[in-house]
Amino acid sequence: MKRRVALKVVGATLGAGAVAYAGAPVAEWAAGLSLDDTLRQHYKVLTEDELAQILRRHEDETKKLHGVDVHIEDIPAQDGVSFGYALNLSACIGCRKCAEACHQENNHDRRTNNSYIRVLEMEQGSFDMERGNVDYDHAVPAPGKYYMPVQCHQCDDAPCVKVCPVEATWKEKDGIVVVDYNWCIGCRYCEAACPYHARRFNWQPPEIPAEEINPQQGYLSNRIRPQGVVEKCTFCLHRTRRGLLPACLEACPTGARVFGNLLDPKSEIRWVLEHKRVYVLKEELGTRPRFFYFFDE
Amino acid sequence: MRFLLVAFVVLGCQRDRREPVRPPPGAPIGTVEIHQPERLTSIATTEVDALGRPIRVACVTCHSLRKPTRLPSSTAELDEFHQGLKFAHGTMSCGSCHVVGDQRSLRRADGSLVDMRDAIVLCRQCHGPQARDYDHGAHGGMAGHWDLSVGGRTRNHCVDCHDPHVPAFQPSLPVLPPRDLGIARPTGAQ
Numbered sequence: 001m002k003r004r005v006a007l008k009v010v011g012a013t014l015g016a017g018a019v020a021y022a023g024a025p026v027a028e029w030a031a032g033l034s035l036d037d038t039l040r041q042h043y044k045v046l047t048e049d050e051l052a053q054i055l056r057r058h059e060d061e062t063k064k065l066h067g068v069d070v071h072i073e074d075i076p077a078q079d080g081v082s083f084g085y086a087l088n089l090s091a092c093i094g095c096r097k098c099a100e101a102c103h104q105e106n107n108h109d110r111r112t113n114n115s116y117i118r119v120l121e122m123e124q125g126s127f128d129m130e131r132g133n134v135d136y137d138h139a140v141p142a143p144g145k146y147y148m149p150v151q152c153h154q155c156d157d158a159p160c161v162k163v164c165p166v167e168a169t170w171k172e173k174d175g176i177v178v179v180d181y182n183w184c185i186g187c188r189y190c191e192a193a194c195p196y197h198a199r200r201f202n203w204q205p206p207e208i209p210a211e212e213i214n215p216q217q218g219y220l221s222n223r224i225r226p227q228g229v230v231e232k233c234t235f236c237l238h239r240t241r242r243g244l245l246p247a248c249l250e251a252c253p254t255g256a257r258v259f260g261n262l263l264d265p266k267s268e269i270r271w272v273l274e275h276k277r278v279y280v281l282k283e284e285l286g287t288r289p290r291f292f293y294f295f296d297e
Numbered sequence: 298m299r300f301l302l303v304a305f306v307v308l309g310c311q312r313d314r315r316e317p318v319r320p321p322p323g324a325p326i327g328t329v330e331i332h333q334p335e336r337l338t339s340i341a342t343t344e345v346d347a348l349g350r351p352i353r354v355a356c357v358t359c360h361s362l363r364k365p366t367r368l369p370s371s372t373a374e375l376d377e378f379h380q381g382l383k384f385a386h387g388t389m390s391c392g393s394c395h396v397v398g399d400q401r402s403l404r405r406a407d408g409s410l411v412d413m414r415d416a417i418v419l420c421r422q423c424h425g426p427q428a429r430d431y432d433h434g435a436h437g438g439m440a441g442h443w444d445l446s447v448g449g450r451t452r453n454h455c456v457d458c459h460d461p462h463v464p465a466f467q468p469s470l471p472v473l474p475p476r477d478l479g480i481a482r483p484t485g486a487q
Contacts, residue, residue, distance in 0.1 A: 081444075088435070096472035112477040119471075134475075139468035200477070243447030245440065253458060254466065255438035267443075268434030276435065297426060 042167065043180045043220075054182075055219060062224060068210045074219040075241040077174035083235050083290060084175075084262040084269045085246075086278070087149060090296040091256035094119050094140040094147030101251030102151075105236060106222040107214055109206035116233035117151045117248060118197065129196075129281060151248075152177065152198040152233035153281065153289030160190035160199060160232075169230075175262075175290050176237050178220040184229040191230055195282050196289075199232045235259070262290070327442050327449035333414060334456050343381065360400055368392040385463045394419060394461075420455045 036057060041050065055072045062070050099115040108114040120132025124146050132148060141147065158177050161169050168183035169190055191199040205227040217223040218238030225231050236246040240259070249257040260269035272278070276294040341351035359378060369375055370390040372382045394403050402410040403419050411418055421428040430436035431452075438458065441450030455461075 086435075091436075093466050094471055095469065096474065099475070100472045113473060113475045114477055115475055118475070136471070137474065138470075140471050141466070141468065203477075240443065243442045243444030245443050245450070250438070250440040252438055255436055255453060255458065258435055260434075260443050271433040272435050275433070296430070 037182055040182075042183060044170075051219075058219070058223060062213075066208065066210055066213060066224065068213045068215065070213065070215040070217050070223075072217045072219055072223050073238065075238060077172045077176070078241060080261075080263055081174045082262045083154065083240060084260060084273070084292070085154075085235060085290060086258040086269055086272045086276075086292040086294055088254075088256040088258070088296065089146055089148060089293050091254040092119075092147045092149060093254055094121060094136070094142075094145070095253060097251045097253055098149055098248035098257070101247040102233070104212070105214055105239075105247035107206070107208055107217070107224050109202070109204070110209065110212070111204070111207050114200055116198070116200070116231075117149050119147055119149045121145050122148050148293065149248075150196055150198065150281070151291070152194075152235075153196050153287065153291040154233075154235065155287035155289050157286060157288045159193040159195065159285075159287060163189040163193045165189065172220075172237075174241070176234050177232070178234055178237070179230060179232060180220065181223070181225045181229045181231065186228040186230065188230060195285050195287065199230050201230050202227050325445035327445035327447060329445070329450055329452060331417070331452045332454050332457055334454050337413060340379070356400055364398045366397070368395055368397055383463050385465065386461070416461065417455050420461075 034057070036053075040046070040054065043051075046054070051074055055074060058072050059070055062068060062072075096117075096119050099117040099119060102108070102115045102117050103113065106116065118134050120129060120134055121136045121140075121142070122128075122132050122145060124144055129148070129150070132150075136142075154171075154175050154177050156171070156175070158171060161171055161177060165187060166183060166185055168185065169177060169179045171177050186201070188201055191201055202225050206224055208224065213224070214222060216238060218234070218241075221234040221236065221238045236244075236248075240246055246257075246259055249259050258268050258272050260267035262269060262273075264270065272294055273292065276296075278292045278294045280289045280292055337356070339353040339355045341353050344352045346352055368391040370392070372379075372384045372391075375382060392404075396402050396404050396410060399410070401413050403413055403416060404410055405419055406422050427436050437455075438453045439450050442448040443450075458466075
């Protein structure tokens with residue numbers, strides 16, 4: 001072999017090796033992404049068949065990753081329905097049963113005990129959310145305190161939707177702000193933009209024992225999220241779009257939560273808004289939430 | 298014009314959405330039921346069994362043999378039966394609700410009797426604002442459907458949440474808080 005050829009062979013081998021070494025993190029990162037996922041269209045322009053394929057693919061992936069047969073649906077918003085939620089601060093005792101129900105219903109990571117609801121322990125007389133204590137562990141209700149659970153307010157002028165650079169989060173016609181977990185790039189702009197600290201980021205792949213996985217899942221709600229994406233409360237849309245009450249409401253032992261259709265004048269939520277002393281958190285920001293707090297006399 | 302055409306092509310090719318799951322408006326098919334508490338046939342004693350559970354005694358064990366002649370005015374006077382009963386419900390006396398010799402009934406303010414399980418009508422006599430809120434779904438927990446055109450729901454009875462003798466919620470330990478808190482990353486995260 002001539003020296004020139006030998007040098008070429010050695011050079012090419014080293015070059016190929018260097019490229020492979022440099023590209024290894026990318027290959028590793030892309031291992032969790034199927035080609036179908038990479039090439040798919042945005043949720044809003046998917047055809048019926050494409051969406052069905054995606055749902056079945058996610059069901060297969062869940063089976064492969066977690067060993068559980070789940071049913072993932074995409075339930076559309078209902079006509080004539082606009083959701084609203086109200087919470088009675090006079091009734092709430094801060095027991096965190098709502099957060100626990102959310103944790104189980106929405107297939108949250110067990111390791112972080114994650115939940116879309118954060119219960120703030122507040123000084124009576126104070127309305128400063130930023131001074132609320134979230135990790136109290138004494139008997140409740142404690143004297144001199146009141147409790148304010150905070151979750152996504154499904155704002156009509158949602159800052160989180162405005163900042164998303166890839167339109168992975170948007171507002172549905174029934175008022176729910178949703179996230180397409182497979183369109184999210186994990187930049188966390190939305191998390192920073194939300195004045196209610198309502199969004200969560202999946203730092204690690206969620207860990208849930210197979211027997212605890214809720215198999216009734218919605219594509220835009222409680223299906224198991226991948227690592228590196230943002231998630232949030234959807235008013236349990238896989239339940240509420242079927243007419244059921246949200247899991248946190250059913251779990252509340254004090255009946256502090258009222259949920260319903262804002263467009264129905266006879267609904268419980270409308271009665272509360274029309275007859276109770278109601279306030280919205282950080283009203284001055286103009287986010288126009290669909291989540292209201294109210295008091296008894 | 299060309300822009301409008303492009304916009305039409307882009308916006309117009311959205312998928313034809315599936316049928317909404319909401320049925321056509323009509324009469325509600327779901328009913329609202331109030332949960333009926335179990336009929337009270339026994340009470341817990343201070344004795345416990347091998348598993349640490351309180352031993353219960355059937356009401357008739359005593360009440361079939363002895364008829365009380367009068368009701369005590371407060372729990373402090375309970376020297377033989379129902380000793381140690383906690384009571385923190387205003388300044389009412391036992392006879393405000395209970396009836397001598399008829400432990401299954403309760404007495405309303407006008408003297409008429411109601412069954413123990415219909416205590417909700419008794420509570421309403423004094424707790425008007427709560428009763429009003431309850432009637433409008435703003436007091437008391439529930440489970441089932443918000444949309445009664447799809448299915449029914451079950452409302453809690455007063456005594457599902459409140460102990461009639463000590464109606465205020467007593468302090469209890471909360472569920473554990475989340476460990477992420479949205480601020481610190483869990484240990485081991487990259």
